[in-house]
Amino acid sequence: MRSMPTDAHVGAKFVVDRIVGMIQGVMRDAAREGELDDDAFIGIGLGSPGPLDRETGTVLETPNLGWRNFPLRDLIGKSVGLPAELDNDANAATLGECWQGAARGVSEVLGVTLGTGIGGGLVINGEVYHGASDVAGEIGHMTIDSTGRRCACGNYGCLEAYASGPAIAARAVEGLEAEAASLLPDMVDGDLDRITAAHVSEAIIAGDEYAADVMRETARFLGTGVANLVNILNPEMIVVSGGVTRAGDHLFGPLKAEVRKRAFKVAADACRIVPSELGDTAGVIGAAATFHLARLGPI
Template identity: 45%
Template sequence: MQRGTFQLMKSLNRTIILNKVRLEGPISRAQIAKDTSLTPPTVSSIVKELISDGLIMESEQGASKGGRKPTMLIINSNSFYVIGVDAGPTDITTVLTNLEGHILTSFKRVLPFPLTNDDLLAMMIEEIQKVFVQEDKLIGIGVGMHGVVDSHNGRALYAPNLNIRDVNIKDVLEATFGLTVMVENDAKALALGEVWFGEANRLSHIAAVNVGNGIGAGMIANGKIVQGHHFIAGEIGHMTIDIGGKPCSCGNYGCLQTLAAGPAIAERAQKEIAIGRESVLKEMMDGDLQGIDGQLVYEAAKQGDELSIHVLQTTGNYLGIGLTNLIHILNPEHIIIGGGVANAGDFLLNAVRETVAKMALTEQAKQTTITLSTLGEKGTVLGAVALVLQDLFE
């Protein structure tokens, strides 16, 4: 066997053992050997290395099966850290987490508009510096970026809501901080975050839909992020729903995000009130209709405001049409809705489910599991962290 092949097998075996401890720890050396078909001496040797590197540690003793009690192994979760960044379309969120994705420090900063490539990179650097710890304790930096991202080269190709193109995120951040940097589209990062930390834990075929100022979907097939040939897989916000509809930021007309994203909710409510529909929204904003946003519509809906409930249900119907199309293309076992609009809860979700149940092709497709993200506004930034952890563990 060539030396290079031996080193590759050794590295692969390390990863197998590390991931086994992550998923099933506390676990004994003997159990790892039994489950992985690695020899006990190989397991013992690699475990010794991983303990020396600080990645795993011994915990309590397990139950005896006739002999000496085995010493159990767990991930040494606070030995190293990961930085996650959620960039755009309205703000930058930066976190420092341990190896289990527990957030230790978090900052959020609103992005100005208009914005240049250099402005965005400078702000990213400033925000990362706020959570930075000593370099030898950091595994890497993960970035979930709004828009179309070339994840292979770590470049933001086009961010429509920010109106910027070709931002060289990976090279600039790696040169600045001396760490591995991984960059992915924000919705794709959200999908990975759901698999690692959220609703889709360990599922192989899922879609996570990020509904905020825009709409994007991250899709996981056979456990891997679906990129597409030109990295635009999942851009369902720019799926045409109404060819005669209003213009979108991408230049087309009647895109899904013009009908179901946060600004569409606010605009729909404003128009209804302007033509004479009664709503507590008018009182809540003291007649200033331009101040209405999606969050306010949700607050009014919770008070029983019929107009606000109708607006959210209509939004859910449009989103359901988009998700039905997604089901017909990808056929995921689970769809998770995240982003700010997901805060509308059952007002939105029930309408989405009803639309899918009415429009999907088969009985099984009509019953596709659709839930709201449990990760809240940190879903994408945790997905950015998962980019780095996936590289370490898998």
């Protein structure tokens, strides 16, 4: 897989040109190596943060990228000269795990992606469930504490305000400012503003007790949200992905415990909570599946 930073702050046109350039690069390299000629490329599957409109291929709103009513699918499809299909990135990642990853053969699956935001993808009866207007699965702004932490969206107590990457870093910094003993300050030369969720995971692996505490607390918040989803959706499997899952049992142990504490027993018993198998490639594999399902039928 190839990857590049989005660099969304440079502008939407820059991001589109960069994606088009990467697609053309893949096609050129495959042709040069004699693996595939141009005819072998039949279309483009795209996964993007949402909410979005699949029918028009438009990204309606992305707080984290700053796009509004942005015709991503056609801009990329026309530039490359191939048909394209667009779906939500979390939906694509969940579909990827169902097709080639942790959820092979499972028909009721919820994918939870922990990153800058918290995304959700919902597979019901083996198909992505989109809801009435393609927005289903937006779990990041689920209120778990209506009088709690302020979220970037303006509301209070959203899951994202506790368990997204930036929220984990912010909560870690709060404790350090209250002088918790930790390896974290040395990892950023004392500049606490530079601390990210990745530093918290690294510190845990290095044996840092404070970082492990921050992760346990994260897992309890996340478990509250996941328990809600277990009760509402009664899925067979929840696949958790994102850099934070590197914390392993420091995340999954207290997460599962909180779900058992808060969800109905029959629902909790029916649901396996597992880490992603495909990691960062889940979204790309799932985006390819999205194109196939939309244009060519079942895989």
